[in-house]
Amino acid sequence: MTCRSCHSVVRIFRMPVDKSPDRVRRMFGQIAGRYDFLNHLLSLGIDHYWRRRTVSLVPPAGPRPILDVCTGTGDLALAYDRAAGGRTRIVAADFCHEMLKIGREKARRAGADSRLTFLEADAQSLPLPTNAFQIVCVAFGLRNVTDTDRGLAEMTRVCAPGGRVAVLEFSTPTRQPFKSTYGWYFRHVLPRIGGLLARNSGGAYEYLPTSVGEFPQGEALLERMRAAGLAELRRYPLTLGVVTLYVGMKTAP
């Protein structure tokens, strides 16, 4: 299978990653207790910086609430709460009960539980009003949603006209030699360490590089955001392109 001449054949017949809601929910439920620890360890703590950059590039403005979908344990929602100085209501939505439970506890410890509402909901059909939020964001979550376009359409629907949709997601660095070194770490080292430490049977850390490889990046993702009804699209590669922040504005009601 490693033979160069076979490579293209193998790629053609490779099965797409299983992103069915049950599988994804179960997988995150199994690793919830170790998710934060592994996140910070495997990113060498840089994930905090990525969320801070998201908040500074798409800062809170105005009285409307903020929505963080696929919030997991709530780190981006909490980063927005800090940036808004506690003046803005934040809804943190996810369909994995175990992840939300940890998020709620973190919000309680941060004294933010009166401002953050944790909502158990599928990003593809949000039980939330249209045109309601000044910012609708997602970090490392859209890639896991079964139907990317439906997820983007829902995020756009609940965003207020003039508001922004922000997607923070892994991407593939393009500059050598970093591209090769990081690619080796991401495909071979990270899944092993993650698998050993997470001790889950759902293969969450093998799923990570595969799902990133299949997910649209760069202009391709901006095109999907445009199709969802967003304009003034920008992308900001961070940390040599390890992740990218994609931002669009909702112009029409």
Ligand SMILES: C[S@@+](CC[C@H](N)C(=O)[O-])C[C@H]1O[C@@H](n2cnc3c(N)ncnc32)[C@H](O)[C@@H]1O
């Ligand atoms: C990799 S975690 C990201 C968590 C968090 N945003 C962060 O930055 O660490 C992905 C999260 O997306 C959630 N998720 C995946 N598909 C979802 C869907 N269709 N609806 C709601 N949540 C979903 C998972 O339950 C999981 O908590």
